[in-house]
Amino acid sequence: DAKTTQPPSMDCAEGRAANLPCNHSTISGNEYVYWYRQIHSQGPQYIIHGLKNNETNEMASLIITEDRKSSTLILPHATLRDTAVYYCIVRVAYSGNTPLVFGKGTRLSVIA
C-alpha cells in the first residue's frame, strides 16, 4: 500500500505557484521522496526526488520538512499544461528492488 497521503484535488490560477502537499509520517531513514505526474492519456512522468535536502530542477522544487514527515512540491509558475495528477511516492532509491507504489495522487487543475 502507498505510504503517503495527498489531498485528492487542488486548483491553481495560471501563472501562480502551485504548492502540492504530501504527508509521509512513516518514512524510513533510507527512503527518498519521489514525485511523478500523469497528464491525461499519458504514462506517469518523473518530476523530482529528494532525501532530506530541498531540491530544484527545471520542472519543480521539492521542500522536505526537517523531520521528513511531509514535503511540498512547488511548481513556481503553473501553466495550463501542468494540469495533471501528481503522485508523491516514498521508496528506497538506489537499490531499485522495490517497485514504485502509486496512490491516488492529487488532481491539480490549473485555471486560466
Add this chain to the structure above:
Amino acid sequence: DTGVSQDPRHKITKRGQNVTFRCDPISEHNRLYWYRQTLGQGPEFLTYFQNEAQLEKSRLLSDRFSAERPKGSFSTLEIQRTEQGDSAMYLCASSKTGTGSHYGYTFGSGTRLTVV
C-alpha cells in the same frame, strides 16, 4: 531514443479472447515494469524484469496474466480468456540500474484495453 514504446495504443476484444501487448523499453535500460491502471486510480504494479529475468510476479492479478522478456529487450504481457474486469490501461516503464542511477522510471503511453 524515442522513449518507451507500447503497442497497440488501443485494443478492443471480446470476452474470452486472448490479448498480447508489447513494450519496447529505452535501449540502455535493463529493468522493465508492467502496471495496470483503472479509472480514477493510480497505476498498480504487476511485474518486473531485470534483463530477461522476471524478478517479481506475485502481483500478477491471476494466472490468466503472464509476461515475458525473452532476450532482455522488448517484453510482452498476455492476458488469456479476458474478462470485462480486465478493461484498463496497461502501462510499461523502464529504468536503469547501476552507479549513479536513482532508478527513476520512464513510462510509455500505455495500451488501453476494452473487453466487450
